[in-house]
Amino acid sequence: MTPPSCPGAAGPAETIVGGAPVSMPILNKALTLAPRLAAADGGADTLLAAGLRPDRVVGDMDSISPAARAEFAEVMHPVAEQDSTDFAKALRSSEAPWTLGVGFLGARIDHTLACLSEMARGRARCVLLGEADCVCILPPRLSLCLPLGSRVSLWPLGPAEGRSTGLEWPVDGIAMAPDGRIGTSNRSISPEVTLRFEGAPVALLLPSDAIAPLLEALGFRSRPSAPPAL
Template sequence: MTTLVGGAPVGAATLRAALARAPRLIAVDGGADAVQGAGLVPEAVIGDLDSISPAARAAFADRLHPVAEQDSTDFAKARRTFPGPAIAVGFIGARVDHFLACLSELARGGAPCILLGEEDCVCIAAADMALDLAPGTRVSLWPLGPAEGRSTGLEWPIDGIAMSPAGRVGTSNRATGRVTLSLSGAPTALILPADALDAMLAARQMGPRRPGPPSL
């Protein structure tokens, strides 16, 4: 599994958490600076490379994979080039338009990918999911279009609720224990606290955790 590192601020603990579970390291444009700052070497640096610093460009000169077209984001370029399951850090917490573009890219489909930030982890929910969550864990659903579903294990069940971005959404719900979701309609983002990353990985069937995080 791959860790993608983007140009938004990335804390050392967040980067370690991603690499402990997804040890293949790919830098996305300006994310190369975060990788260099952590003392790591990526397998590749991909993007239009308009944000990478001269120092990182020189350090990773033999690993640069420029993609010049401007019809897609650097995140989309990385997902096309490295299409397997991924944890993406450095894509939450800076520009809102960049984050929304990442969310739209995830909604287009392909292998599952989790956006991991300091506070949250975000993915597109599968049609049917089971999440092993501690009681009280925040569970938020954000529909990217008209959607509906059924649930168990939520303090406020979603059964019979028509959700949409301009109507009712499912943010700030809480788990009462193990949560199951059955969703239909438009893609729906699932947002959990960052410390629920392993539960999200398991629910999206994104492979076993691998030990041995790199030293930062």
């Protein structure tokens, strides 16, 4: 099994592909930003159909097809335990400086919630990218540049309180919680939006076309590399 990730890990960023449907434009975009390629269990079938070969396939292997299992036999890293999801197994074992997850949004909501919990647990350097959204766990402070009128949604995973600039509805002094006040469907009214939060982790949800400024704001940098042709 690949050793656990560490903050100083070198090399290009990694795209982790999950089992939910992934369009070729989204997969191609992800590989442009994070050219190393991994599959979480059934995500291997997405790569097989696309004619792509992952560097590794991680998971309990209960969803992968026999065809993908045979094709990627040399890069399979089975993890038998059932206490964590396949996404968690792939994320924790990544050696990349940061990761981009595709195939984890837009299908089963329980799978998406499990991904958010895993990202929040370790404040993972990971962003999920889907057709409509890109999602990360906020660092304590974030400043990012967005087009005016961009959707900015904040989802607390526990009690949290923050401050903001550049939002139509500031969050200053609002006690947020999953069973209380939340921050969905806010909008940017300034070219720069700043967010500061204390307390429990808070998920930031932006339109998928904001992926580049989000990665820039988070300090993630992709290494130059030509993605595989799709």
